[in-house]
Amino acid sequence: MKALISTARKASERVFLVGAELKSRRTWEVRDSLAELAQLASTAGGEVVGNGVQKLPAPVASTFIGAGKADEFSALCRREAVDTVIFDDELSPAQSRNLEQTFGCKVLDRTALILDIFARRARTREGKLQVELAQLQHLLPRLTRFWDHLSRQKGGIGMRGDGETQLETDRRRVQDRITRIAAELDEVRRQRSTQRQGRQRNLWPLASLVGYTNAGKSTLFNALTGAAVLEEDKLFATLDPTTRRLRLPTNQNVLLSDTVGFIRKLPHRLVEAFKATLEEVVNADLLLHVVDVSHPQAEDQIAAVHQVLAEIAAGDKPRLMVFNKIDCAPNPEQVQAFLQRWPHAVAISARTEEGFPGLRTELGSRLRPVREFLELAIPHSQAAVVARLHSVAQVVERKYDGERARFKVRLPPHLHGEFAPFVLPPGASQASLPGVAGPPDGDGREASRG
Ligand SMILES: Nc1nc2c(ncn2[C@@H]2O[C@H](COP(=O)(O)OP(=O)(O)OP(=O)(O)O)[C@@H](O)[C@H]2O)c(=O)[nH]1
Numbered sequence: 001m002k003a004l005i006s007t008a009r010k011a012s013e014r015v016f017l018v019g020a021e022l023k024s025r026r027t028w029e030v031r032d033s034l035a036e037l038a039q040l041a042s043t044a045g046g047e048v049v050g051n052g053v054q055k056l057p058a059p060v061a062s063t064f065i066g067a068g069k070a071d072e073f074s075a076l077c078r079r080e081a082v083d084t085v086i087f088d089d090e091l092s093p094a095q096s097r098n099l100e101q102t103f104g105c106k107v108l109d110r111t112a113l114i115l116d117i118f119a120r121r122a123r124t125r126e127g128k129l130q131v132e133l134a135q136l137q138h139l140l141p142r143l144t145r146f147w148d149h150l151s152r153q154k155g156g157i158g159m160r161g162d163g164e165t166q167l168e169t170d171r172r173r174v175q176d177r178i179t180r181i182a183a184e185l186d187e188v189r190r191q192r193s194t195q196r197q198g199r200q201r202n203l204w205p206l207a208s209l210v211g212y213t214n215a216g217k218s219t220l221f222n223a224l225t226g227a228a229v230l231e232e233d234k235l236f237a238t239l240d241p242t243t244r245r246l247r248l249p250t251n252q253n254v255l256l257s258d259t260v261g262f263i264r265k266l267p268h269r270l271v272e273a274f275k276a277t278l279e280e281v282v283n284a285d286l287l288l289h290v291v292d293v294s295h296p297q298a299e300d301q302i303a304a305v306h307q308v309l310a311e312i313a314a315g316d317k318p319r320l321m322v323f324n325k326i327d328c329a330p331n332p333e334q335v336q337a338f339l340q341r342w343p344h345a346v347a348i349s350a351r352t353e354e355g356f357p358g359l360r361t362e363l364g365s366r367l368r369p370v371r372e373f374l375e376l377a378i379p380h381s382q383a384a385v386v387a388r389l390h391s392v393a394q395v396v397e398r399k400y401d402g403e404r405a406r407f408k409v410r411l412p413p414h415l416h417g418e419f420a421p422f423v424l425p426p427g428a429s430q431a432s433l434p435g436v437a438g439p440p441d442g443d444g445r446e447a448s449r450g
């Protein structure tokens with residue numbers, strides 16, 4: 001045990017990975033998942049010295065893998081002077097504790113590893129707070145022996161980020177810290193939502209880049225907008241969202257935002273913690289789903305992204321599939337197959353900018369609806385609705401008509417629902433005012449409410 005702790009102070013931690021081939025999974029899926037876990041571990045600064053897989057009908061309640069297998073791996077780890085064992089699946093607090101006893105070293109799961117990477121990547125106040133909150137919530141139930149061990153070990157994978165300094169032996173303090181962070185996050189988000197209203201006033205439609213981590217979202221974002229967001233051949237290079245204006249060849253302005261990438265088995269807690277950051281995605285008028293076509297698991301990655309989108313209630317958003325990295329795709333037929341499967345998809349290289357004209361054209365036509373005008377009739381009694389309209393819409397014409405004010409406006413599509421009761425049918429304004437005084441029935445009911 002002593003020997004293990006001292007080796008943890010070497011330049012990189014020696015890491016051993018464990019996967020389970022459950023009945024529901026195929027061997028190659030476990031292998032792919034472990035390969036990705038190895039990438040995550042090295043992104044976190046670990047040196048992967050080996051891995052082990054066990055075939056199981058279902059996870060074992062006490063130790064996830066079978067006790068015999070755990071002993072076998074543990075002996076291997078001691079021989080290899082392993083500092084940290086990382087499981088590819090989320091472990092329960094009890095499993096973590098038992099496994100740590102067996103292995104005699106730090107045992108982490110995929111969730112803790114991803115949280116660790118996020119902690120290193122977070123730059124904004126909000127991003128840091130979100131990660132710290134998720135880390136504390138993940139660790140709190142696991143604070144026992146693991147805890148002593150970690151405080152002796154001081155940091156290392158799974159224990160970095162702002163969380164580290166606050167983690168004392170007292171659970172109570174951790175709980176207090178959780179409460180404080182939650183309050184602080186609330187405040188940061190309130191301020192951000194004020195800023196966002198400013199953006200809505202601009203009335204430019206918002207397109208958000210989504211996709212599996214390392215698909216090339218930031219590279220595309222930088223190439224299109226001239227921004228300088230970090231692009232790196234590492235998982236989760238981007239964490240905090242960035243938004244820039246993009247002018248299309250049609251002279252149309254749109255906003256483009258780049259944000260955190262997705263990954264399979266993305267911890268639910270993290271999706272929850274990042275929901276606010278992902279507002280850029282939830283509020284977008286169009287999602288650009290960037291896919292790395294040169295990746296052997298491109299298909300699985302698409303499915304994983306769809307799953308996360310559904311989890312954040314963005315599953316129904318209009319979507320444009322962007323097949324990226326065609327410059328290094330292993331064969332052109334495969335790119336063609338992707339294009340055929342997804343209507344209106346585009347194939348590009350964010351690196352060489354091949355395919356950009358087609359992408360820009362597609363963006364222009366998919367984001368056009370926001371340029372159209374809507375006609376509204378709002379009773380004068382609904383002063384709050386009128387005020388709200390002025391704050392979010394571009395009002396190009398205003399007329400007064402007895403008890404109602406009529407507006408010709410441009411309104412972002414995601415706000416259409418809010419004003420639906422006041423919308424006039426197309427062409428209604430062409431008729432003489434008194435004759436069409438009655439907008440749809442729904443309007444009358446709204447009016448009598450105010
Ligand atoms: N060959 C090639 N490489 C690309 C292309 N686009 C991006 N890359 C590379 O892919 C790697 C990941 O690119 P990023 O833009 O950081 O990917 P991302 O989707 O923003 O990744 P995260 O922020 O980690 O989610 C970098 O090494 C890029 O240089 C492309 O079209 N062709």
Ligand SMILES: [Mg+2]
Pocket residue numbers: 217218219230231237238259
């Ligand atoms: Mg990125």
